[in-house]
Amino acid sequence: MSTINSTTLRAEGVSIRFGGVQALNKVSLEAQPGQITGLIGPNGAGKSTMLGCISGTLEQNEGTIFVGETSVGKTTPQKRASMGMARTFQGPQLVTELTVREHVILADRAGKQVRAGKLVTSLNFIVALIPFFSRGISKAEIANADALLNELGLGKDKDKGPSDLTLGQRRLLEVAICLATNAKIMLLDEPSAGLDRSETENLGQMITKLARERNITIVLVEHDLELVFGICDRVFVLDFGQLIDSGTPAEMRASKAVQAAYLGTVED
């Protein structure tokens, strides 16, 4: 378990407070490439907050995050994106003015440029501001984007704007954006909310395939325990900002602490 690849993701002793709320208290976890790491817990347990700290949209008060051997705990989200991180948002962060397909194409370009260090270094960005240096949308890009959207079941909606999508579809588009960046580390925040059983299964298969075939490190935050226990390799359980248990899905299914947290009973 403790081999550290360049895309192993580790959090060490992460704590964060919002005013009086201790949203995370010394949480550590580890996610390996090629595996799906589940992060579960009841409402308000701190799961989304954890993804915020990992991706850099929130800054933890204590502890740090490692990508491989590098500590990224104090860096910007942009820097982490350039190190191969991408994420989805629980409350979809979509752009009314762009169509579904444009979202995916932009994410694709962002992924490519960010890995080439382009959007991050200022000088290149200013060059990219000059319109003649940046391209229109090519046929190949459209084909790639459409293939991804079809696979996720958004094929029919690719010319719609996000305001015409259902919440479930918006979540899928969030996933599509994340996948399109071709990131090595993907953080998914409740991607299955709003999907029906068969859509959820399809999504689960896609995520699994992605992890296995492209050796991607995936952190999956989910309320759908069936999905989590079905596809995850290792599961971490949060409750009130504390890591209360971790292990294989089978272990977690049997864990007393986990049952207590979910059933809301107080443990001695």
Added chain:
Amino acid sequence: MLSFVIAGLAVGALYAMSAMALVITYNASRVFNFAQGGMAFFLAYCFFFLSNPDTGLGWNTWLSAALVVLIAGPLLGLFLWWILLGKLGNLAPLTKVAVMIGLQVALVAVTTLIFGHEPVYLVYGPVGEPSVIFSVFDVNVSNEQFIIIVTAAIVALGGYWVLNKTMAGLVTRGSVDSELMTVLTGTNPKFVIASTWAIGTAVAGLAGLMVLPKVGLSPGGFANLIAASMAGAVIGKFTNLWRAFFGALLLGVVQEVLVLYLPSDGLLGTALRPSLPFLFMVGAVLIYSRNKDVRADTQKVEVASVNNAYEVSLSHYLNVMRNPKGHWDRWVGYVVLVVVMVGIPVIFNDYWTGLIAVGFAYTVVFLSYRLVTGEAGIISLSQISFAGLGVIAAAYVVNNDTVFGAKGTVPILLAMLIGGVVAGVIGAIVGMICLPLGPLYAAIVTFAFALLVDQAVYTRDEFSNYGSGLPFGRPTLFGMDFDTPKKYYWFAAAIMFIIMFILWSLRRSTTGLVFATIRASRVRAATLGFDIFIARLGVFALGAAVAGIGGTMVASFQLVAFPNGFIMVIGLVWFALAVAQGTSSMGGLAAGGMTLLLMPAIFSEFLPERLADLPVLLFGLVAINMVKDPIGIQPGVRAQFRRLAIKLSGGSTHDPGPVDDDNVNSKVSAGV
């Protein structure tokens, strides 16, 4: 020294009261009162009308002052709250600012329409002619200074008492964070908000009356008072009453005490004091932007963006535009455009053709709003100053020996380009100050910058040529002279279309997609790796450059570089007009640039001089109308044409509207 401190305290006390009014109203309603100057101006004119024996009623000054501050002020505040201010709470920041600027513009126009637009230079406040009443440590204190300081102290103590000792204060502070607290304490939040507007307007009017003897009665006269009180508000981060109060007070004291140490002429002597509000803001912004809590780039709250009124209007518009049918309508538009463009110089005489050519120049300036506001989402009130600075730079290199050539030898076209570059560089510097914090800071910092340019740059004789403006010329290109209005018409049109083409391709490029993302969701943009600050800074500088070029085009037509056409008061009208038309639409901005020029010209042909401010009033009102139509006029008109085209193509324009996900969301967050 001490006498300067006392004078400073008297000035600072006015700033402080005014700052307090800004913070109180912002706290209660989350609306920043850009119209406070207009309110004070209106009330000051009411006072002048009541008390002046020659042109008004000649009532007792104390009675007049009491009537204005205690009755007219609160009534004005309540009235504005009732028709407008009470409806702004949940709008997007850009819409709020645009509406408030529209209100400012409209209030000033209404005031001059009612009371006449001749500035009055000598006005006594309620105190009358100042006289010495007593002296402490050999320093004379005038009755005026004494009364100002005492009044400010009373207002401050009253504010302190209300905020800390009464239920209303609790609620005022409570309603900032949550409506819930208001509900718990059982006070009607509407009542509280309405009363803060009444009080805020009265206090603003009070400060206005007392500053009258210093500045007289003119639309721009209260600008210093307002800029200084805005500096106070920025120091208080808009919500902290005491920081705002003492910050503004300190500003006043520093401003007066500096007189002691500064040379009486030269750049430092004339430019530093009017720049103080801006410099105070810069200081505050630099300090606060170290603290990540208020940094816009690290927004901590993840908000879904699909629910506010702006997004709803936008998605209705986009639904029409995304309809697969009817896209041929643009060709109709292009044909009409070509016919009109060719027709104008044929049909109209030199006067009107020239006027339209200047309209193109203004359109270029207005196109800078498409970059700054339309693309980068920045509320900039200093586009006019960038235009003015471009004009000054261009005229300066033509009229002086510089590295670009000896006096009179620099080609006009090169000078125009230099004007653009200088404006762009200054824009980059201003951007570095105003972009790290949220949208309201950008609006206020650019406002203060515009005022600084008015007072510290335009007034310098080497730029203004003792008020008559530096001579400037028409460009020549490939041996062609653009010396007649008709020739210049084609020159201006060419530049305008080139810039439009650049903006059009910018939007289609990756950069355009990136900016759409930055506007909609900072966290999305950041996690995709986009450097938000650099991107916005780049576009802000580019916008400043475009404004600068537009300015030089105006000067080139007029053959004189006249910086006083580019002052902050006019800039507010521009902003109101541009935003009301729709900053992301080039057609709208062109319409804005043309109306700006043509409407006053047409009005002055057909209406009496007394109604000269009517167009300005209309510009203000269209901006106010954004309450109902937050994406602006032009997109609505555009969508109408597209609907027609879709119908003619046999398509259906049924618009299901955005999927309302409120219920879904609350279900999810309530936990499944």
